[in-house]
Structure formats: C-alpha cells, structure tokens
Amino acid sequence: MQTVRHSEHTLKTALISKNPELVKQYEQLDPREQRLLNEAFRPGSDLFGPITLHSPSDWIISHPEAPQDFEEFFSDLHRKSPSSGKQTIYIQCIGLLGNTRSISEEYLKWLKGYCEAFFYGLTVKLLEPIPVSATRCSFRVNDSTRNLQIHAGQILTFLKKKKPEDAFCVVGITMIDLYPRDSWNFVFGQASLTEGVGIFSFARYGADFHSSHFKGQVKQLERKSSSDYSVFDDYDLPEATSVLLLRSCKTLTHEIGHIFGLRHCQWLACLMQGSNHLEEADRRPLDLCPICLRKLQSAVGFRLRDRCKALVKWIDAESTDTPRVTPKHSREELVTLPKPVEAFKEWKEWITRCLAVLQK
Ligand SMILES: [Zn+2]
Ligand SMILES: [Zn+2]
Secondary structure (H helix, E strand, O other), X not given: OEEEOOOHHHHHHHHHOOOHHHHHHHHOOOHHHHHHHHHHOOOOOOOOOOEEEOOOOOHHHHOOOOOOOHHHHHOOOOOOOOEOOEOEEEEEEEOOOOOOXXXXXXXXXXXXXXXXXXXXXXXXXXXXXXXXXXXXXXXEEOOOOOEEEEEHHHHHHHHHHHOOOOEEEEEEEEOOEEEOOOXXXXXXXXXXXXXXXXXXXXXXXXXXXXXXXXXXXXOOOOOOOOOOOHHHOOOOOOOOOHHHHHHHHHHHHHHHHHHOOOOOOOOOOOOOOOOOOHHHHHHOOOOOOHHHHHHHHHHHOOOHHHHHHHHHXXXXXXXXXXXXXXXXXXXXXOOOOOOOOHHHHHHHHHHHHHHHHHHO
C-alpha cells in the first residue's frame, strides 16, 4: 500500500493560499472553523489523513490530473456558483429506486434530506419521478452482464429541457445502469458542468450486481415497437440496504460537488477523490477534506457547525413523520421503512468529533 503524503507547508498553502486577499478571507473565518480546517496540516491529526493507494488501477495512478487548491478553485471563472434566484438543487428520479413505489419514495426522501444537510443552506427539491419511457431514451441489454442500460447522453438532453428557472442544477438519479455510447461497456454517471445537469446510476452499487445470482439479467430483449419500454415495468432492482444508501449518498454528493467546480482531490483522504472501481469508491470517506470543504463553503456560504449538526440530525432522524396511506386495490403492502443508517455509524462518530472542535 502506498500513501500520497504532502508536507505541512504544501497542505497549508493548498488550504489558505499565498494570495493576501484569500489569506485575509481565511483569517476572518470563525476561529473555531479555522481550528477545524487547520487539522488538514496538523501533524498527527486524527480527523484527516493522507490518501492511500492500494492497486495500480486506483484512480490517481491511472488518471493523472492537475491538482486544484483553494486558490485555483476560487479564481476559476468558469465554475458555477449558486446565485440569487438559482439556489435550488433539483433531483429527478428516473424509474423506481426500489422494488415498490413506497420504497422508492422513501429512498428519494432520504437522499433529498442528505443533500440538504450536505449542501447546507441550499434548497433541494424533488421533481415528480418519471418512468424511463418518459425520457424517450435509447436502451440496450449489456452483452456481458445482461443487465438493462439506458443512454446517459440522451437523458442529459432530456434533463436540460426540463431544467427549472430557479435551478442551480438538475441531477437525474436511477437504479438502471447507464452507457455513454455503443462502444462503451457502462458509465457510473455523466454530467455537463456548464449546463448544470447530471445523471448518475446506483445500479452497480447493489449487493448482487457482480454476483452470478444477480436478478437484473435479461435473457432476450423483445420489443414490440421503439416506444415499447415494458421491459422496465417489473425489472428487478437492488434491495434498499444501508450500504446501498451510503454509496448512493456518496456518489450523489461527489457528483454534485463536480457541478460546483470541485475537481478530484489529491490532498487528503476525501469524498472528492476520484475512484475507478467499487472497492476504491467504498474506501473514500463520506465527507470532504478541509481544502474541499473550504471550496464548498465559499460557494454555498454555510457555517461549518450548522452543516455538521444537520448531517448528524439526518442520521438520527426517523425516515418519515407522515403516516402513509395505502390506496385501496394496491398490491403494495403498508410498510414502515426505517431509514437504514447502520452503515453511517462510524461516520457519525467522526462528525461528532468535528463538532466538538467547532463548539469548543
Ligand atoms: Zn469524480
Ligand atoms: Zn479534498
């Protein structure tokens, strides 16, 4: 195992910069916020650590990119920031996220709540979920995995047309796998940063996707016409487990982070690290390192303490407080689905330690 370790000086410059204006801006932050952010370069910090590399196929080794420090982020004229009148993150669910409508609705609410805490201060709204057929996108069965895949670029075109006036961005999410073009095997997601739209799939994060008893295999694709999307009607989707929820939250916030102009992090172990495969995605933490956190804070304007509190509250909060009414003749049972947050336990302890620094 290799470690990407930077000197105290390098990390300090990446965080605070040498630009006198930005140094001044940093010094004007609440001293407790500075104390937490300074953990980035404090030797022996138990809150933030270096990036570890485990295999040659890890992202940093296989995709060399220029690092982005705070100053580069701040002075990037092309990045998008929420502006007055455009402060809403819209989530468009495509197809169901679970095997019943009620599970799907709960799952969406969990993701919405998580994004509201993560991008604290911005509004997150759910667009009315739509079936795959509503997008009119192309789809196919993957030759090797035999799962259904929808065309990512066509979904982006669809989302661009639907983008509300007050949107900072619109992100499509789906449990159906994606492909970017015929010659490609699959893609986890695709985004247009200038347009503020993205589409991300959680299909490959389900427990069974890579196993031989994966139920989403389609033997043969029979379509009566080009408008026949019936194969999606009872398509088997992964179970809404705690691990799937954690992976979905991670992917969604990482990808929305890109829409804010945050590039892949090469400073410390961080949510914004690139990832090339599932094991590497699982290894990266749920939250941002101080350098990326300062970037997001400067774009959104939240107080770190408020954001941490909101994240803890999301983990602790029950799934829903409104009693669900099941329509008559529904084949769905009345289920109360508690939010599966077991996988977030360790992270909650970590945020609580960050909160302690922010409240000292
Ligand atoms: Zn990325
Ligand atoms: Zn980072």
